[in-house]
Amino acid sequence: MKVITDVVCPFCGSLCDDLTVKVEDNVITDIQRACILGHNKIAGVCLHERIESPMIRKDGELVEVTYEEAIEKAADILANSKRTLSYGWASTSCEAVSKAIQLAEETGSLIDSTANVCHGPTVLAVHEKGSPAASLGQVKNRADLVVFWGCNPVHAHPRHMSRYSTYARGFFTKKGRKARNIAVVDVRETDTSKLADKYVQVDPGCDYMLLNAIRSVINENEDVIPAQVAGIPKEEIIELATMLKEARFSCIFYGMGTTQSRSKYKNGDAVSSLLYDLNQYSKSVMIPMRGHYNVTGFGQVANWETGYPNAIDFNRRLAYYNPGETGASDVLLRGEVDSAIIAAADPGAHFAQEAVRCLAKVPMIQIDPYHNATTELADVVIPAAVVGVETEGTAYRMDSIPLRMKKLIDTTFKSDEEIVTDLIEKVREIKGGA
Amino acid sequence: MKLEANLITGRTAYQGSYLEYKTSPRYFEECAYCELNPEDLSQLGVSEGECLKVSNEHGEVIVRAKMNSGNPRGLAFIPMGPWANAIVDPDTRGCGMPGFKGVPSQIEKSDKEPLDLKSLMRTYCQ
Numbered sequence: 001m002k003v004i005t006d007v008v009c010p011f012c013g014s015l016c017d018d019l020t021v022k023v024e025d026n027v028i029t030d031i032q033r034a035c036i037l038g039h040n041k042i043a044g045v046c047l048h049e050r051i052e053s054p055m056i057r058k059d060g061e062l063v064e065v066t067y068e069e070a071i072e073k074a075a076d077i078l079a080n081s082k083r084t085l086s087y088g089w090a091s092t093s094c095e096a097v098s099k100a101i102q103l104a105e106e107t108g109s110l111i112d113s114t115a116n117v118c119h120g121p122t123v124l125a126v127h128e129k130g131s132p133a134a135s136l137g138q139v140k141n142r143a144d145l146v147v148f149w150g151c152n153p154v155h156a157h158p159r160h161m162s163r164y165s166t167y168a169r170g171f172f173t174k175k176g177r178k179a180r181n182i183a184v185v186d187v188r189e190t191d192t193s194k195l196a197d198k199y200v201q202v203d204p205g206c207d208y209m210l211l212n213a214i215r216s217v218i219n220e221n222e223d224v225i226p227a228q229v230a231g232i233p234k235e236e237i238i239e240l241a242t243m244l245k246e247a248r249f250s251c252i253f254y255g256m257g258t259t260q261s262r263s264k265y266k267n268g269d270a271v272s273s274l275l276y277d278l279n280q281y282s283k284s285v286m287i288p289m290r291g292h293y294n295v296t297g298f299g300q301v302a303n304w305e306t307g308y309p310n311a312i313d314f315n316r317r318l319a320y321y322n323p324g325e326t327g328a329s330d331v332l333l334r335g336e337v338d339s340a341i342i343a344a345a346d347p348g349a350h351f352a353q354e355a356v357r358c359l360a361k362v363p364m365i366q367i368d369p370y371h372n373a374t375t376e377l378a379d380v381v382i383p384a385a386v387v388g389v390e391t392e393g394t395a396y397r398m399d400s401i402p403l404r405m406k407k408l409i410d411t412t413f414k415s416d417e418e419i420v421t422d423l424i425e426k427v428r429e430i431k432g433g434a
Numbered sequence: 435m436k437l438e439a440n441l442i443t444g445r446t447a448y449q450g451s452y453l454e455y456k457t458s459p460r461y462f463e464e465c466a467y468c469e470l471n472p473e474d475l476s477q478l479g480v481s482e483g484e485c486l487k488v489s490n491e492h493g494e495v496i497v498r499a500k501m502n503s504g505n506p507r508g509l510a511f512i513p514m515g516p517w518a519n520a521i522v523d524p525d526t527r528g529c530g531m532p533g534f535k536g537v538p539s540q541i542e543k544s545d546k547e548p549l550d551l552k553s554l555m556r557t558y559c560q
Contacts, residue, residue, distance in 0.1 A: 040451040325528075348558075354492070
C-alpha cells in the first residue's frame with residue numbers, strides 16, 4: 001500500500017494541499033481530509049464510468065475508434081474551419097493550457113475559459129479599478145473581519161472556511177473563529193449565512209446600490225443615504241460599514257452573486273472602489289471565490305502568453321481581446337462559430353440554452369475523462385487522464401498561488417497536454433500538405 | 435395559478451459532487467429541482483417532490499418542487515446545470531456573462547416529469 005501525503009485536491013479554487021490518499025494495487029482506497037466535492041472527484045476516478053475509448057459520431061451515434069483516427073478527424077475539423085471556438089481548459093494543468101493556446105494560435109481560433117460564465121466580469125472589474133488582493137495565508141493570519149458577498153463557501157468551497165477564513169487559526173488570529181467577525185451578504189439565507197455574525201439580505205440585483213451606500217458611510221456622507229437601500233434599512237448599512245471601517249484587516253470574498261446578477265462587472269468595480277475608500281482607514285483586500293481548481297491558472301498562462309486573461313481571438317493572427325465581443329457565449333450567439341474544441345469543461349451543461357443550441361449545430365471535439373452533457377453534442381470524443389490524480393501538473397489557487405498537483409495512480413489515458421500536443425502536430429501536417 | 439418569481443441559479447455541494455458523474459441518476463436528482471419558499475409552494479398547491487413548470491421568454495423546463503424557508507417570497511433557486519440553463523437569459527449585454535441570476539419567470543404546477551440529461555440535451559439537436 002502506498003500512502004501519499006500533501007495531495008493537492010483538483011476540484012475547486014481553494015486547492016487544498018493537505019489531503020492524504022492511500023493507493024493499493026493502483027486503486028485509491030482511502031482519501032483523508034477532502035470535502036464532499038474533492039472526495040467524490042478523487043474517489044470517482046476509480047469508481048465512476050469513464051469514457052473508455054476515443055469515439056467519432058457516425059450516423060448520429062458515437063462509435064469507438066482508435067486514438068489515431070480520433071486525432072486525425074479532430075485535426076481535420078480544426079484545419080478546415082474558419083472560426084473555431086476553443087473553450088474550457090479550467091479543470092486541467094497550466095501545461096495543457098499553454099498547449100491549448102498554441103493550438104488556438106496555429107488554427108486562428110478563439111480561446112476562452114470557464115471564466116466566461118464565472119468570474120469573467122471580475123476580470124473586467126480588475127481592468128477598470130484594480131484588485132487590492134492578498135494571499136489566503138494573509139487572510140488566515142491577519143483577518144479579523146471576513147465578508148462573504150454573493151458566495152456560499154459551505155457548498156462551493158467547503159474547506160475554505162476552516163483552512164483560510166472563518167475558522168482558520170493564524171499568527172495574529174490564534175483564537176480562530178473567536179478572533180474574527182463574519183459577515184454575509186446574499187439574496188437568500190444560505191448554509192454560510194447561518195454561520196455569520198452579521199447577515200445582510202440584499203434585494204436581488206441590488207448589490208451595486210448597497211456597495212455604494214456602504215461607501216457613503218465610510219466616506220462620512222451617511223446623510224445622503226435614504227431610509228432603505230437595496231431592501232436594507234439604513235441602520236444595518238451603517239452597522240456593516242462600521243464593522244468594515246473598524247476592522248484591522250478585512251477581506252471581502254465575492255462570488256457569482258456579484259458577477260452573474262444585474263450590474264455584473266460593475267459590482268466587482270464597486271467592491272474595488274469600496275476597498276479604495278476603506279484603505280484610507282484600515283487594511284482591506286478582495287479575493288474572488290474561483291470555481292474550477294485551475295481557472296485562475298488559465299488566466300495566468302493566457303496573460304503571460306498572449307497579454308490577455310481569457311476570451312482571446314486569434315482570428316486576425318494576433319491576439320485580440322474584447323470579452324463582450326470575443327466571449328464564448330457572445331461568439332456562439334452571433335452564429336459565427338463553425339467548429340468547437342471543448343476540454344476540461346462542460347458547456348453543454350453550463351451554457352445558456354441559446355448558446356448550447358449553436359454549439360450543437362457545429363462539428364465539435366471534446367476532450368474529457370467523463371461522459372457529460374457536452375458529450376451528447378460532440379462529434380469527436382477523446383478520453384483524457386484526470387489531472388491531479390492520474391497525471392501531475394501545475395494549478396493556481398484562487399489567490400494566484402501556484403501549486404504542483406501530484407500523480408496518484410497510473411493510467412493508460414493520455415493527459416490533456418499530450419492530446420493537444422498530438423493535435424498540434426497533426427494540424428501542422430494537414431496544413432503543411434495543403 | 436401562476437407564481438411570478440425571480441429565478442437565480444447556483445452551486446450546491448451535492449450538485450457539485452456529481453459534476454464528474456453526470457450520467458448518474460443522482461446528478462439528475464441534485465439538479466432538476468426548484469427551491470421555493472414554503473408559502474409560495476402552498477400558494478401554488480404543490481408539495482415537495484411534485485413537478486413544476488418554470489417558464490420565461492427564454493424557454494421552459496419541468497423540475498421537481500423543493501422547499502427552502504431561507505428563500506424570500508418570490509425567489510426561485512434552481513441548481514446550476516442543464517435544467518436551470520434551459521431558462522436562463524443567454525444575453526451577455528456586452529460583457530461576456532449570460533444572465534444566470536435574476537431572470538423573471540413564471541412558475542406553475544405541472545403533470546409532466548422532468549427530462550433526464552440525455553433527453554434534455556437531445557432537444558438541442560433538433
